[in-house]
Amino acid sequence: MKIVFTLLLSLLLGLTAQAQEFPIKPIRIVVPYSPGGGTDTVARLMAAHISNSLGQQVIVENKAGASANIGTEFVAKAPADGYTILVTAPNFTTSEALFDKLGWRFEDFIPLIHLVRYGNFLVAAPGTPFTSLEQMIARAKSAPGALSFGSAGTGSNSHLAMELLAQRTAINVPHIPYKGSGPLKTDLLGSHLPLGVDGLGGLSELIRSGKLKPLAVLASKRSTLAPEIPSLGDFGIQDVDGNGWYGALLPAGTPAAVVNKLHSAFAAALNAPEIKDRMTTIGVEPVGGSKEDFKNYLTGERRKWAQVISTAKIKVD
Numbered sequence: 437m438k439i440v441f442t443l444l445l446s447l448l449l450g451l452t453a454q455a456q457e458f459p460i461k462p463i464r465i466v467v468p469y470s471p472g473g474g475t476d477t478v479a480r481l482m483a484a485h486i487s488n489s490l491g492q493q494v495i496v497e498n499k500a501g502a503s504a505n506i507g508t509e510f511v512a513k514a515p516a517d518g519y520t521i522l523v524t525a526p527n528f529t530t531s532e533a534l535f536d537k538l539g540w541r542f543e544d545f546i547p548l549i550h551l552v553r554y555g556n557f558l559v560a561a562p563g564t565p566f567t568s569l570e571q572m573i574a575r576a577k578s579a580p581g582a583l584s585f586g587s588a589g590t591g592s593n594s595h596l597a598m599e600l601l602a603q604r605t606a607i608n609v610p611h612i613p614y615k616g617s618g619p620l621k622t623d624l625l626g627s628h629l630p631l632g633v634d635g636l637g638g639l640s641e642l643i644r645s646g647k648l649k650p651l652a653v654l655a656s657k658r659s660t661l662a663p664e665i666p667s668l669g670d671f672g673i674q675d676v677d678g679n680g681w682y683g684a685l686l687p688a689g690t691p692a693a694v695v696n697k698l699h700s701a702f703a704a705a706l707n708a709p710e711i712k713d714r715m716t717t718i719g720v721e722p723v724g725g726s727k728e729d730f731k732n733y734l735t736g737e738r739r740k741w742a743q744v745i746s747t748a749k750i751k752v753d
Contacts, residue, residue: 458694462493465521468507470500478682479523485705512540516689523684526593529737533745534591534752547730548684549702552720554635555659556597556678560649563627569651576607585631586612586620591752594633597654597678599748637719654678
């Protein structure tokens with residue numbers, strides 16, 4: 437009995453020492469998207485601040501491909517020691533419903549912290565006759581299938597947000613997938629497409645300049661970054677939350693003390709005034725909160741989007 441107690445005590449002391457010493461080498465943040473996008477920008481903001489607070493280099497590596505699944509699988513299979521962190525976006529909560537085969541599962545991760553949220557905005561092309569969401573819905577109901585909307589791609593958060601609105605309001609608005617926001621905005625500006633959905637970061641200047649007409653943020657509450665644009669809640673639609681998010685996760689099995697230390701470092705970074713200011717300029721809002729809050733949020737997102745995907749029979753190639 438004494439031997440067992442001694443072994444357990446040694447193990448406990450070893451884990452405590454490990455957490456106290458962490459980190460003793462560079463930390464890697466894996467972003468499963470290409471450089472330059474919103475997720476990458478937020479990850480690099482976090483990395484710079486965390487590097488200073490923890491006294492170790494924090495490197496951002498982009499491992500894009502397969503709708504974020506390459507980078508996600510890489511982190512799922514990485515050692516659970518706190519030195520490999522995934523900073524990702526809504527694909528994490530939709531991939532299991534969109535793809536028949538994946539090399540990772542939700543249970544392979546520990547949700548660390550909800551970094552930011554961002555609104556998906558429904559906009560109309562300049563050549564369209566309507567200027568409000570109510571007019572758009574009326575038109576869609578009077579001529580099912582006559583209106584179409586574009587997004588940055590099949591299964592993207594903006595695509596699914598609009599599908600959710602269509603399901604809740606019983607309208608038929610076919611989806612036109614684009615290869616990114618750039619081509620989508622080009623067709624909207626030329627009125628080759630009546631409707632589009634994208635994040636505020638990609639639309640703000642076009643909205644402010646009057647080149648595109650904002651109909652609503654696809655959520656029940658207005659965005660604090662664009663409070664002049666109505667929400668779905670302003671039109672009595674309370675059961676649609678199409679907001680996007682970025683967050684940090686760790687491989688399952690990472691020691692609790694290490695998880696807690698990293699959570700504290702990320703939370704402090706989110707509260708830094710210079711980071712809050714920079715995030716505002718790219719159209720995202722810091723969130724933070726506990727690990728449990730983030731896990732509950734992700735669980736709800738998985739459930740919601742799985743139902744939307746099943747109802748709309750969405751599959752990616």
